[in-house]
Amino acid sequence: MNSSPSTSRNISQWPQQKRPREKLLSQGAAALSDAELLAIFLGCGSRGQTAVDLGRHLLNICGGLRQLLGRTVPLPPTRGLGQAKRCRLYAVLELARRCTADEFKRExxxxxxxxxxxxxxxxxxxxxxxxxxxxxxxxxxxxxxxxxxxxxxxxxxxxxxxxxxxxxxxxxxxxxxxxxxxxxxxxxxxxxxxxxxxxxxxxxxxxxxxxxxxxxxxxxxxxxxxxxxxx
The missing domain is CATH 3.40.140.10 (Cytidine Deaminase, domain 2)
Structure with a gap:
């Protein structure tokens, strides 16, 4: 029996049109959910969870995308979020905050x-x-x-x-x-x-x-x- 995207723990087993990267290339970034966009940035999940699962988990523990983008304190220990991913995530969140601040200043x-x-x-x-x-x-x-x-x-x-x-x-x-x-x-x-x-x-x-x-x-x-x- 084939696993659906909601149950498969390996994105490579998902139908091609459901995979975040392929979906972005074919439909554009706006077609992706917040969790799917995070999944592309994170690259991979961990044993038993996909990168999309990890993206959903980060959104859940922060209370949503706005809270994640505005977070200024370290994230709690999270399975699948090692030091390298954590550093990349902190860096991109700070870039997003600086971009918002620059837009505000340019008004x-x-x-x-x-x-x-x-x-x-x-x-x-x-x-x-x-x-x-x-x-x-x-x-x-x-x-x-x-x-x-x-x-x-x-x-x-x-x-x-x-x-x-x-x-x-x-x-x-x-x-x-x-x-x-x-x-x-x-x-x-x-x-x-x-x-x-x-x-x-x-x-x-x-x-x-x-x-x-x-x-x-x-x-x-x-x-x-x-x-x-x-x-």
Missing amino acids: ATLRSPADTAQFLRGRLASYPYEVFACVFLDARNRVIAFEELFRGTIDGTSVHPREVVRACLRHNAAAVILAHNHPSGVAEPSESDRLVTAELRQILGLIGVRVLDHFVVGADTHVSLAQRGLI
């Missing part, structure tokens, strides 16, 4: 808070600890740089206004968007978040830098303090 101006929030979620949401970052902009609100300034613990981080001022001067920024994540996944701003925002707004105003917004990033959501009327 003439920030089109909407939703675009900014999407970028920030991709950069910050997967951290298991709190990270405070800034998007630096010129006088026409064009992105100059994105920089992570402070890292903390699972329940907080210390923000030093002096370092934020230095970063603004270093980038010659005319405006800044503040951002930090909540590792709990809940994006609701705390009283401390409001106080830090007010303090930075006052201090940066003294050097002519406008605080346009402060985004609090959760697992799948965000809050804009500007949209809340807090800036």
